[in-house]
Amino acid sequence: MISVRELKKSYDREHQVLRGINLEVKKGEIVAMIGGSGAGKTTLLRCLNYLETPESGTIRIDDAFIDAQKPTRKHIRALRSKSAMVFQHFNLFNNKTVLENVTEALITVKKVPKKSSEDRGRELLEQVGMLDKAAVYPSFLSGGQKQRVGIARALATEPEVILFDEPTSALDPEWVAEVLGVMQKIAARGITMLVVSHEMRFVRSLATRIVFLSEGRILEDGTPEQIFRNPRYERTSQFLRLADLSLESAAL
C-alpha cells in the first residue's frame, strides 16, 4: 500500500539525510522505524507527509503518487489526504478546544457538516478516553492527555496510514503507558502504522515489522523476531544493546 522508491533528501550539500530509501509497506502492518539519532527516521516519516520535501525518488500511498522531482500542489494534497501525523510535541491547536482539535480537519478539509463532525469527534475522544475533556483547551492537559487527543485528531480523517513521530519521547514516564495503550487499541483495529520510536516496549510488543535505519539507508528490515534474534549487521546489534539497556532502566 505504501511504496517508497529511491527517496533522497539532504539539508545541505554536505549532509545527506536520506540516501535512497526503498520501502514497501502492506496494509495493516505496524512498522517500527528505529535507529540512532541522525539516521533519517523522522525525516523519512515527514517526507511521507510532505512536511519535508525530498529531492528525488517517488512515494506512493494507496492511489496517491508523487514524484519528488515534479511535485504539484495537487499531488501533495492527494498524498497528505492518505496519511495523518502524530507529533512528538503534540502540536495541538492551542486556540481550539479538545473537541475542536479533532473536528477541525473534518470541517475545513472534508467539509463534513458541523453536527456530524462533532458526533464523530466525540466518538473518537471516547475511544482515546478523553471525552470528559472535550471542552477543555490543550494547555490545561497533561502530556499524555495531549498525545491521546493528537491521536484522535489523526484518526478523524480516516487516513490509510498514521505516521507517529516519536509519540512518547516528550512524555514523562508516567504518561507513556496510557499513550501506548491507545496505540495498541488502534493497532488492533488493523490500521496501518509507521512509528518512529525508541520505546522498546512498543517495538517489541506491537510492531509486526522493524526497519532499522543507519546513515540515511535501511540497514535491516524484518520481523522483530529476526531483528532481535539475529541481526545481520554488527551496528544493529550494537544499537539494540543500547536500546535494551534503556528498556531495562525503564523497567526498574
Add this chain to the structure above:
Amino acid sequence: MQKIFDPAFMLSNVPEILSYLPVTLGIAAISGACALIIGLGVALLRFYKVRILSQLCALYVSFIRGTPCLVQLLIAYYGIPVFLRFINAELGTSFNVNGIHASVFAIIALGLNSGAFMSETLRSAIQAVDRGQFEACYSLNMSPWQTLRRIVLPQAFVTALPPLGNSFISLLKETSLVFSISVVEMMAAAKIVGSRSFRFFEMYIVVAFIYWICCLILEQIFRYIEKRGLRTQRRES
C-alpha cells in the same frame, strides 16, 4: 482685572469642544481599521517573503518609521493632489482633485503611518506562533489560507494585542495633528475657541482631559479583549 486662570470659562466651553469629539473618533476609527488591514497585509507579505513586494514593504515601513507623522500628513495633503493631477494629465481621466475632503488625506496618512507600526507587531506575532501549529495544519491537509485564518492568526492576534492597543492609542492622539492639513477636529476646535478669547491654556487642558479619558476607555476595551483571548491558556502560577 482678568483672571489668571478661568475655570468657569473652561467648563462653559467643554460642550463645544466635545461636539468635535465624533470627528476625532471617526478619523481614528476609520484610519485604525485601514491600518489594521494594511498592517496585516504587509505582515503576511513579509512573513512569506513574497519576492519584490516584501522588499517594497520593508522600504515602506522604514520610511514611515524614519519620518515624522506631521511630515507624512503634509506629504499626503500636498502630494496626492499632485499625483492625481498628473494621472489626469497623462491618462485623460478626470478625478475631481479639489472635491476631495481634507479628512480623506488625513485618514490615508494616518492609516499608512499606523499600518506600518502594526505590520511590525503582527509580523513578529505571526513569527512567534510555533512552527508545529503550521505543520499540524498541513499534515491534516488544511490549505495555507485555512491554516492562517483558523489557527495561526487567532493565536498571533492574542500575542499582538498589547502592542496593537498601544498603536491604537497613539493613533487616537496623532489625530490631533490633522488640523495642520485643515481638518477641524477636537484639537482644532480647542485652538479656535482659544483664539476667540486668548484663553488657550484652559482649552488645552480641556482637550488633554478628553484625550486622556478616551485613551483610558480604549485601554479598558483592549484589556477586556486580551483577557478573552487568554482564556485558552492556563495561567502560570
